[in-house]
Amino acid sequence: MQRITISIDDQLGQSLDRQVSARSYASRSEAVRDLVREGLEHWRAEDNPGDLCVANLSYIVDHRVRALPQRLAELQHAHHDLVAASTVVRLDHFHSMESVILKGATAAVHSFANQVRGERGVKFGALNLLAASTDHQHGIADHHHDEATHLRPAV
Known part of the structure; x- marks a missing residue:
């Protein structure tokens, strides 16, 4: 032992x-x-063998940790291709809960989540990840997607 x-x-x-x-x-x-x-x-359960996913990363931020909110914002901007939306809920004078909705390559989502959870002052980071796949046959033929991709839940 x-x-x-x-x-x-x-x-x-x-x-x-x-x-x-x-x-x-x-x-x-x-x-x-x-x-x-x-x-x-x-x-282990977070490790998803699928190539694509949608996910929610939630965590508590201690605003007393020097420059943490700015570092987290810069991290989200650096991964703008993954971040679909984010929201902040103020809990008290020093803490807030942030929730970031992500979509994209599973490996990239994991990497982003691990970077955020590894920041000093981030507590209780939880990643809820759902496998997804591309939807090329979504039934609407009268519109064009430049580089955008529809995702659907993996079955």
Whole structure:
């Protein structure tokens, strides 16, 4: 068995202790092992073998982290081909929830999501990804698509 050491703030430690007790874990270590297993399984489930997807990336932003909102905005602009829409919900004086709707190549969506979730000050990043495919036979013959592509849910 490997031993690792992590540091967490007091509030998170207290929340963990409450859950350890409420869920009858024998120790913090048992609870953390289950959380790590669950997180790893969630990451594995995100890995989609399809080429295209539509996705929602949601995360909490701590505005006290220097230049974080600007870095996130620049990241979205750098990936304008993936970002279909975004919205911000202010939660309190220091935090907001951002939700970014993405569409495009699955690998590129994963890469973007990992960059955002990896930023210092971004918390609770969650990616909900749905496989998609192109729809060349969508039944409307009287219009032209330059470089635009219709996507449909993969079946």
